[in-house]
Every structure is written in C-alpha cells, then in structure tokens.
Amino acid sequence: MTEARSTTGQSPLLLLIATGMRTYREYLLRSISTGFRVHLFHVDEPTWEKEFVSGWTVLPSTLDGPAMARAARELHAREPVAGVLCWDEGRIHAASHVAEALGLRNGDPSVIWRLRDKGQTRAALDTAGVTQPRSVPVKTLDEALAAADLVGYPAILKPRGLGASLGVVKAGDAGQLRERFPFTAGMKGPDPEPLLYSTDQPVLVEELVTGEEISVDSVVQDGKAVPLFIARKVVGFPPYAEEIGHYVDAGDPLLSDPRLLEAIQDTHTALGFRDGWTHSEFMLTATGPHLIEVNGRLGGDMIPYLGMLATGIDPGLVAARVACGMAPGVMPSLRQVSGIRFFYVEHDDTLIESVSFLETDLPSAVERLVPVARPGAVVSPPPKGTVWGRIAFAIATGRSIEECRAALDAAESALAVRTGEDDTHRREE
Template sequence: MAHPSAAPSAPRNLLVIGGIGLGDPGRCLLRTFLAQAEQRGCRIHMTDQKMFVDLAPTEVTSRFASLHVLDFTDTAHCVEWATRQHHEGPGFDMVVTARDDAQPTTAAIAEALGLPYNSPASIETTQNKDRCRAALAEAGLPQPAWRLCRDVDDALAFTEGTAGPWVVKPRDGTGSRAVRRADDRAALVAAVGLLDAADRPFLVEELVVGPEYSAEGLFLHGEPVVVALTAKTTTEPPLFVELGHVVPAPLPEDTAAAARTAVERAVRAVGLTFGLFHAEFWLTENGPVLGELHCRPGGDYISMLVEAAHPGFQYFGALFDAFADPAFRPDLAADGAAAVAFLTAPAGTVVEVSGWEQARAGEALLHAHLARSPGDTVPELRSSMDRCGAVVVRAATSEQARAAADARAGLVRITTTADAPAEAPLPVH
C-alpha cells in the first residue's frame, strides 16, 4: 500500500514524551519515526529530560516543530504542562513514547487530554512483572511459578514448593538488567544479595526451559496484530544478555501461528489497546510461555529488522495511517530476512580495535555501530548497555541473515587490557 505524503485526518500535531535518548538503537528509531511522520505532514513536538535535550544533535532537533525540556518522571507536572500547551498552543492529536519509563506519564497525559492511548491501569500492569504474570495466568495463558519477594527469606521459602533452577529479577526493568539464574539455594541467596535496594521487592520465578523469542506488533483499530516474530541469541546462564536477533524467526508455520495467537491474547489480557507492542516469550515442549510485555517497539534495532524483512511495512507509518483511515490495513508481506549481531569484549580498557572497516563493508549491511574505541572502558557483560556495538544485515533467509551478521561481528577484534599482553602499550591519542 502506498504511503500518503499527507492525509487530511492524519495526526497533525504529535506530542512525544521522552523521545530523544542517546543510545544508537534509540537514535535509529528516532530517525525512522521522524521520516515516517514527515511523509504524512505531521508536526513533532518533542520533549525530554534536560540532559538529553542538551546533547541532541542539531540535525535532529531542527526537524521538530518544537522542543521542550520536560522531566517525564514527574507525571503531575507533565500533565499540567501538556494540558496548558494543548489548550493554548496548536492542540495535540496524538501522544506517544518509545520509552518504558515514560509510559505512565504518557498514559496520564492521553487520559487528561482525551487522546487515544493505553490506560494508566494497563501500563501499570505491564510494568509490574508480578501483576503481568497474574493477569496472564487469569486469562489462561501458561506462566511459570513465581513469587514477589521482599527479602532472601521470602525467596528461600519459594524454593520449598518449586523445582529449580530459578530466575531472580527486578519487579520492573529492561535490557536484562539484574536478571540472574540460580541453580541451587546458595546461588539464589547470592543472586538476591546482588540486587540493588531500588530493585526490591523482586521476583523469583521457575526457569522456563526453551529458546527465547519476541513478537513485534501494533494495534489496528483496537485489535492487536503481530507483524513478525524475532529469534534471539543470549549469553549463557546465569545472566541473559541478548547477543543477536533475527527476523523472521525460523519457525514452522503452525508453531509461529500458535505464538502469534498467544501474544495477541496476552496483550488483550493486560488491557493494552493502542500503539506498538513488543512481547517476549519462550517456546517450550508444551507451547509458548509468555514473559514480559511492552507497549513500545522492540529495542536493539528490532524495528529495523522488521521493516527490512517487510519492505511494504512502516512501523510508525502504519500507526499514523490507521489513525487517519478506519479501513487502513498495512502491507505485511515478508520478503527476505534481517539480523543483528552485537559486539562484545573482555572487561578492561580498550587497547586496539581491528577488523571494523571490513565488518562494515558490503551492500548487504543495513547499519553498523561501534560503541568503544581505544582508551574506553569495557565493563563486565551484565546487561545490554555493556555491549560494544552492532552490525545489522539483510539476506534472503533467516539462516543466511544470522550467519552473515555473526560473520561480520566475528571480523571485529576489540582488544582490552584483560586479554592484551601485559607489555602492550596504550594507543597515543
């Protein structure tokens, strides 16, 4: 379906909460959002915290109709500000965010202005892992045994009635942060001890055994539609840091259909009705088991992979077009595949980077980003923030895309003081 340059009833003025960010995947997502909004004649009213606004590049900020410093963690102030702007300014047709931590404020603004969005209650359910698990179980969707724990005694009490291994995780949070596997009670005690005070109370769950996937979709006229399934590669236990993704996930059609159905049931069960969604799940011998649900597009370049594998589909464009036309249905035909592989290195100071130019050469490359250079510090790999870069490629099949991304990533050697010879000199800047 052709994408309109401007639709009379398109969302003319878009309010974006917390939309700048600094990470490379976020910058890529913002560029895509701006391009697809501009194609439809939309005006972007961007807000973010001061640190992000101050560091935003001019070539990006020049494309906004307006830019405001707004702390999305102060919901009451944001609602008051948005209400005043709405009535005194141009008036907003839609409010959106791609940040998990800005979801409560975005929902509150939409409710106050009478704009389409997910309800504050549904946002609260998705952002509290225990409430989400309870809602999914009530809807009849398989869930692992879990408990919301205050301390290590609660966690140990949970082990008495469940079979390990277990997973310890914050009640909220993203990017695999502070998620740890515990194979026995001693490991469980250690995992709980590593949690920050801000991560309490916390969840302990039985480990779900099976490969991990995610579903990428959007709501069309109130109904959820899964556009693509993503296969994931993660680090070995006890941590679960994502090292790669491929779209579409190479699954038999009946398995993929069962996963799509389960995810669409799940997002309805937690009360979501609007926008984009990203749902994590595992495939077990008994079928899909749902994990976390997010009312935003997937991170880690997943939106780029989805659009590359579905050349007629635009993630944000479909959202805007559905707003403009009650009969709109996007082109979801798949043609090819895409994959991302993330770069890692031993913890230490970067001494040398080699192979980067070779890794980013060639027509099949969609995107490449190197996040570390000589002199930079590489922390121990505990979350997605600790990775060192990424390469994104397109290919004819999922298997070819995954192999090509892994091969390019394998060309890059990031030498740190942890694996460099002791006498290796640091580079001169």
C-alpha cells in the same frame, strides 16, 4: 521553554515523549517526520532531533506524568495534538498520563502500570488463565529460597520493574540463589523508579521454562492485537540472560501459528491493553508458548528496524498512526530475513581507545556496521556491563537466517578494537 516552528500543510501533530539514544532510535523519528508534525517533550534542547521535529518543550523531567500532562494541555490548547507516543520503557507510564489528560489513545495509566510492574502482569494473566511460568514475588533472601522450593530449581530471579533483561539470572540450587539474589535485588535501571521500588516484593522468583525464546512486536487497535515482527533471540553469557542478537524472518511460520496468535490476543485482553504498540516475549516450550513479559512500547535492540528490513513495514509510521487512531497500514512489501549481533569486550573495566570495522571484502549481506563505545569509555561484559557493555553491532539481511549468520560472522571477524591495555586486535571465531 517551548519552541515551535512554522509549518505548512495539515499533517497530524504527534507529541513524542523523549527520544533515547540516537544510535538506536533515530530511524523511528526520521520515518515519523515524513507523515507527521512532531512536538518533542525533552529535558534538554534537541540536537540531532531538530531535523525531524516541528517544535519542542524543555521540561525538568520526562518521568513526571502529571507535570507533563499540564504542559501537554497548554500545547493542546494552542494546537490540537492527535496522538502521544513514547518508546522509552522508563517513561511509558508517564506518557500515559499525558494521553489520558488529552483524551487520546493509550491513555490509561493503570493499564501501562500493569505492564511495567511484572508482578501485576503475572497476577492479571493468572486470573485470565494465560499460560506462563509460575511466579512468586518476594522481598528477602529467605522468601526467595522458600519461593524457589515452590516453583522448583533451576529458578529464575528477575526484578519486577526493569526491562532489557536487567538483573535476570538463573539459580540452579539454593547455594546459587543465595549467591545471586543480591545481583537481582540490587539491580537499578538507567532512570530513578521510586514507585516500582516502593513495593514490598521487588523481586520475582519464577519457574524456569525451556525452549526457544522469541519476541513479538504487535500493533493493537481497539483491542485487536496483530503481530508484525517475530524476532528469534540469541542469548549469551549464562547464567545471565543477555540478548546478544536477534533474527527476523518476514516469512516466519509463527506469524500464522494458531496457538501463538491466541496467546498474544489473550495476553493483551487480560492486561486491558487496547491501543498502541507492544513488545512481548514468549518461550516456545514443548507444551506451547509461555508468556515471559509484555512491554507497552516498540521493541529495543533495533528489532523494529530489523522488521522493517525484513518486511518493508515501517514501525515508526505504524506506531504513530495507531497513537493517532488512524489505520496502521501493515501490509508487507518485502520478504527477507534480517539479523543483528552485538559485540562486547572480554574483561571488566576495559578502557576503549577505538572501535572500528575493517570493511574490506565483507559480504553484500552486511547492511550496517555501527561502533557504539566511544574513545575513553570504560566498559564491561555482562553481568557488570549488561546492555551498556556493548561496544558495537552489525546488521545483515539475506534470504535465510543462515545467510545472515554468515554475514554477521564476517562482520565480527572484521571488528577491530583498541583498548588501553593492549594493541589493536581483531575478533576471531
């Protein structure tokens, strides 16, 4: 089913593939709608999205790239599409088939597959000499044990085709690797990914590199990569790698660090990524930045929103402009710091009755307080819960990371959770 609304003006038509959770992605669509007409490909009739789109097509799947390409050609024949955009990790490869069919930017499925498949990423970067951890793809536990002997302990286990740190765990020795390998090998994403799991070697055993971990959201046009936002990660729940918070500083000195800028550009050149938005992760080691992974989409965890709060650069509009081959417009208009913290329950299989914040006397630096878990939900902390175990998050802005951290501490103290097992309680430090 296709629905189109009459529109006025000649703003470009952008084809958006899926939207994701409203809580995490509405801000992007809201911004894009101010400068573009948006046609949405989705598996259901839009609900909250209708306010921001000019039309939509309901399809059986948004994971089937060739089928979506046929629907896109029909749309394009009625009205030319200027660009294709997708920020959902599980659908960016399918979206590249659509862009390819329409002759638009970011339309090379082999390039996007090279980013989706972390094994291919590692191989391409090895060939180009980009600094990264040693990595060995494996299938079986015995192969993993042999690979760990090669890269050394502690070793990192990770699925080669998932995002959001799903399935990533550290093994300090052979005993821990034996215990934790099934966790990584059995991890599944939110969508079926049969092509990724058709590989004979679905798990990567990697060298542990230490330092501060960051993520970099970059805009890439005609092969030139420009970093816009750098997020300093806060990681918790060891030995797992759950991202429990981020800080973005508009004045981060890493934005002009020659070694990091060179690593970012060399990475994109080696992978052949020429147009679009990427979210890369690096470990800042004593010997320089080591590339951890590259995702061919906007960052998750509200990181682009943090970037907008910190710099004034609108990520939705920038991503849409680049998808359409337009000048991105990336001059900062603000210079401040923003941060986010995610909250979890303490025990597996916790029944949620309510999640709220007691907002009395919170500092003005608290920008947003967002309950995520709904009444009746059963949630768990990592490793069982991973990102789906989050029950709420808070966002703060300020002049420094310390000011943001203090505001997030206050927000955490104001978090009130009622569960099926106990009475209302407040989170305390």
